[in-house]
Amino acid sequence: MTRPSPAGAPRGTVETPRRELAPAPSRTRRLLAVSAVAAAPCSVPLLRRLARSVARRQRLSEAAEEALTVIVTELATNVVLHSGSPDLAVMFEADDSFVTVSVRDGGRWQPRSAPRCEDADMDASFGRGLALVEAYATATSVRGSAEGTLVRATIAL
Numbered sequence: 001m002t003r004p005s006p007a008g009a010p011r012g013t014v015e016t017p018r019r020e021l022a023p024a025p026s027r028t029r030r031l032l033a034v035s036a037v038a039a040a041p042c043s044v045p046l047l048r049r050l051a052r053s054v055a056r057r058q059r060l061s062e063a064a065e066e067a068l069t070v071i072v073t074e075l076a077t078n079v080v081l082h083s084g085s086p087d088l089a090v091m092f093e094a095d096d097s098f099v100t101v102s103v104r105d106g107g108r109w110q111p112r113s114a115p116r117c118e119d120a121d122m123d124a125s126f127g128r129g130l131a132l133v134e135a136y137a138t139a140t141s142v143r144g145s146a147e148g149t150l151v152r153a154t155i156a157l
Contacts, residue, residue: 032058032092032099039088039105044076047090051101054092060099060157067136067155068092068099074129075103075151083107085148098138099155106148 032054037043051072055065072090079088085107093100134140137153144150 029093029095032094034089034091036087036089039079039083039085039107041080043088044073044080047076048073050090051092055099058094058099064099064155064157068101070136071101071133071153071155072103074132075101075153078129078151079103079105079107079149083149094157097157099157100152101155102150102152104148104150108146108148 033050035047035050037046048069051069052065055068060068076088076090079085083105085105087106089104091102091104093102130140133151133153136155138156139152139154141152142149
């Protein structure tokens, strides 16, 4: 879910900005929902339903609803499959222009056992989660530390 620290970065801290388009904080930012669940496969559909409920309650467009549900599904699945964390927390915030979803876990970065091989990975049934998140989001960030990982994705409304 995160990437190793670049050379010269403090040990134990990972911060990988995905895009430079992060929106400025809004004074009207409001909390929409928070959920903490076990990092188990059965939690992913629950969080997907929560994302859909948040989108509908906020009367988001179909495109924003799809983006929100895909992002939550992918990030929660990454926690379940890769973090080693016993639980995960999801938070939804919004302002007039953006919805931000944050997913936090208590796991530790596990380096990939082999380098990514694009040709071989093309037929894999998984491994595209963060690419999907980046495709739907206007801005993403990943912060890893000894306490876990926080991933944020922002969707333009």
